[in-house]
Amino acid sequence: MNVENKRSQLCAMSFLPLPDAEVRNVPGSDKLQVHGTWVFIDVSSGEWKESREEVGKPVEQELKATVTDTSSSMESQLRTLFSVDGLLLIGLTNEEKKVIGTDEFPVHVSMERGGDPAKLTLSFKRSSPEPAKVLESF
Numbered sequence: 772m773n774v775e776n777k778r779s780q781l782c783a784m785s786f787l788p789l790p791d792a793e794v795r796n797v798p799g800s801d802k803l804q805v806h807g808t809w810v811f812i813d814v815s816s817g818e819w820k821e822s823r824e825e826v827g828k829p830v831e832q833e834l835k836a837t838v839t840d841t842s843s844s845m846e847s848q849l850r851t852l853f854s855v856d857g858l859l860l861i862g863l864t865n866e867e868k869k870v871i872g873t874d875e876f877p878v879h880v881s882m883e884r885g886g887d888p889a890k891l892t893l894s895f896k897r898s899s900p901e902p903a904k905v906l907e908s909f
Contacts, residue, residue, distance in 0.1 A: 781817030783862030784836055785809035788855045794874035795909060803870045803904035809860055810852055815839045819861055821902055829898035832871060838891040853880045860906060869903035876900060
């Protein structure tokens with residue numbers, strides 16, 4: 772995956788609500804330091820895309836993930852979790868782990884129920900001033 776055109780299958784996902792996160796971000800750096808408790812989301816499949824048309828222009832980011840546990844408790848838990856903006860930690864099939872969002876530009880995840888059999892689709896599409904970054908603990 773290169774910086775100019777990113778496309779990879781998503782195989783793991785966690786979310787950290789911004790109010791529960793301590794973030795150290797240096798704009799322009801490819802690393803992001805985050806402290807907080809990530810909430811694991813059991814996704815069955817997903818896709819992550821990130822591309823930049825020109826250097827200095829916003830990065831286009833798009834995520835779509837499927838959760839097959841459609842129980843009322845899971846749906847309620849996810850609605851509560853995504854009621855606030857936050858950071859997403861994704862694991863990709865090429866073994867990279869990336870954080871999407873920063874303290875200044877958090878992610879807002881939408882959720883939709885549909886299909887037969889039923890599934891929950893988590894998604895967002897946005898322009899971001901910074902690409903996804905490598906997670907660093909502190």
